[in-house]
Amino acid sequence: MTSVAMYPSRYRSAEERSRRIGRVLKYAGGVKRPDEQLLARLGTAFTEQDELGARLAGAMRLRADDPDRVTMTRYRAALEGGLQAVPDAPPALVEFMRAVEQDPPWLDRELVDEGARVFRRFGRNAADVLLQLSLIGGYRFGGPPDLLVATGGLTGDSTRRRLAETQSWAVAVTTPGGLEQYAPGWRTTLHVRAMHALVNQAFSPRWDVERWGLPINQADQAGTLGLFDGTVLIGVKALGVPVSRDESLAVMHLWKYVGWLMGVDEHWLVDTERERHRLNYHVVLAQADITEAGPKLAQDIISVLGTLPHGRWKTERNLSMLSVFLGRESMRELGLPWRPPWALGMLWTANTVRHRVLGRLPGGRERLDTSGGAVAQRILAEYYGSDDREVADLPA
Numbered sequence: 001m002t003s004v005a006m007y008p009s010r011y012r013s014a015e016e017r018s019r020r021i022g023r024v025l026k027y028a029g030g031v032k033r034p035d036e037q038l039l040a041r042l043g044t045a046f047t048e049q050d051e052l053g054a055r056l057a058g059a060m061r062l063r064a065d066d067p068d069r070v071t072m073t074r075y076r077a078a079l080e081g082g083l084q085a086v087p088d089a090p091p092a093l094v095e096f097m098r099a100v101e102q103d104p105p106w107l108d109r110e111l112v113d114e115g116a117r118v119f120r121r122f123g124r125n126a127a128d129v130l131l132q133l134s135l136i137g138g139y140r141f142g143g144p145p146d147l148l149v150a151t152g153g154l155t156g157d158s159t160r161r162r163l164a165e166t167q168s169w170a171v172a173v174t175t176p177g178g179l180e181q182y183a184p185g186w187r188t189t190l191h192v193r194a195m196h197a198l199v200n201q202a203f204s205p206r207w208d209v210e211r212w213g214l215p216i217n218q219a220d221q222a223g224t225l226g227l228f229d230g231t232v233l234i235g236v237k238a239l240g241v242p243v244s245r246d247e248s249l250a251v252m253h254l255w256k257y258v259g260w261l262m263g264v265d266e267h268w269l270v271d272t273e274r275e276r277h278r279l280n281y282h283v284v285l286a287q288a289d290i291t292e293a294g295p296k297l298a299q300d301i302i303s304v305l306g307t308l309p310h311g312r313w314k315t316e317r318n319l320s321m322l323s324v325f326l327g328r329e330s331m332r333e334l335g336l337p338w339r340p341p342w343a344l345g346m347l348w349t350a351n352t353v354r355h356r357v358l359g360r361l362p363g364g365r366e367r368l369d370t371s372g373g374a375v376a377q378r379i380l381a382e383y384y385g386s387d388d389r390e391v392a393d394l395p396a
Contacts, residue, residue: 007043008213010143010288021140021330022284028234029278034285041267042286045222046213050263052099053197059092060194061201068092075194079187100190101181104260108253113176115254118247120174120372121365122236125351127379129235130170131163132318133325134227136301139294140330141287143212144220149293150207151199159300160307164383170228171376173258189261196221196263212288221259222268223283229255230276235325239344240351248273295335302336308382317343 012018025031062069070093077085083097103109119126139145152158169188172178178185196216203215213219229252237243243251249272256269270276305314320343323331331338359368 006047008046008209009211010213011043011046012039012286014141014287014289015285017289018141018284018287022281024234025277025281025284029274029276029281031278031281035282038279038282039286042219042222042282045219045265045268046217046286047209048218048265049200049214049216050193050197050218050221052096053193053263054200055092056096056194057197057201059090060198079190080182082182100261104257107257107260109180111250111253112179112257115250115252116174116176116178117369118243118250119232119254120376121368122232122241123368123372123375124379125236125239125241125347126232127167127170127375128239128318128321129232129325130166130228131301132322133235134231135166136298136322136334137231137326137330138224138227139298139334140290140326141284142291142293143288144224145293145297146212146291147199147203147207147215148297150203160304160383163301163304164380167376167380167383171380174254174376175373179254179257179261186261189258193261193263218265218268219283219286221262221264222279225255225259225262225264225268226276226280226283228258230273230280233273234277238325240348241355252276290333295333298334298336320344321347 019026056070056075059068059070060072060075068090070090074086074089074093078089078093078097082101083089083094086093089097169185169192172188173185175185177183179189180186200214200216207215233243233248233251252271252273256271259269260266268279270279302315302318305311305318308314316339319337320339320341322336323339324341324344326334328338355368358364
């Protein structure tokens with residue numbers, strides 16, 4: 001790993017506030033007192049990057065006449081058909097593809113597919129938690145939200161498109177078989193990895209590294225991964241969805257592999273929900289206070305909800321759930337209106353019937369699988385409003 005400084009100034013700069021926000025994680029992770037060694041490791045990780053991805057991005061940014069340059073056409077061809085589809089592949093592309101095509105020794109592909117089935121079975125509950133607790137909840141800390149504003153991601157007119165792309169990626173990786181080599185989820189994840197590496201190289205020279213660390217760094221990537229596995233699990237349970245130990249392990253294994261493909265260091269890949277909650281608590285402790293980017297991003301998303309079909313209903317429903325997930329103080333900080341928790345009661349009733357009663361009848365799990373997939377497609381259709389569902393092109 002490459003280190004450009006010891007710790008950026010954001011590190012543990014709002015710890016009292018972070019302790020308040022992380023109380024549930026502290027309990028769920030069985031944390032009695034903060035692990036100072038783990039916190040120090042996270043501090044260093046703010047200045048570390050995905051080195052394999054960085055070498056690929058460096059080759060993508062070479063001059064057009066450089067024989068070692070990796071073109072977008074060649075990269076896409078390699079993701080679709082492997083190195084055999086790219087005659088005379090440049091060294092950086094060969095190194096990258098050989099690394100990602102070699103399964104890690106711990107990988108259990110059957111468990112990955114089971115994790116995908118469980119995740120899709122969560123249906124709209126998972127989509128709600130990802131939008132509210134993972135995405136908007138993540139805007140309560142400075143750093144990544146400021147990068148999103150700087151790059152134009154999830155702001156203004158691009159908000160709806162970026163939400164659609166994120167949902168499209170989540171659908172791809174949570175489709176059984178989607179993470180097989182060269183399958184849509186596998187390709188899309190590696191596509192996103194390359195975009196992250198390119199953003200890192202493009203923004204590092206003008207980014208406040210002393211304050212934030214690298215634009216896309218290992219600590220933030222570890223925290224982001226935790227928003228897709230541990231945070232979703234804790235959130236859907238809060239909405240009344242039962243999750244067995246085996247189902248939890250399967251979901252965690254799914255996202256462990258996604259994290260590995262994304263270039264998250266093995267140090268931050270975990271096997272159990274409890275381990276993730278413990279790590280997430282320390283990630284929260286290491287964060288900075290909210291910046292002006294957080295409210296801007298959160299309010300843009302709420303505005304987008306109002307433009308979707310049944311927009312008023314979607315807006316009020318999401319505000320009601322956010323009020324429960326984030327609490328009055330965080331809603332105030334994000335500039336969002338607090339709403340009574342009526343949506344939580346409605347969802348608890350619906351999920352009790354759907355998962356604890358109908359789901360346990362003969363054929364119930366299969367019906368939940370089918371309905372979960374249908375919900376994911378409906379959400380995609382709402383966001384896109386068209387058949388153009390490709391993830392954003394890699395920068396030229």
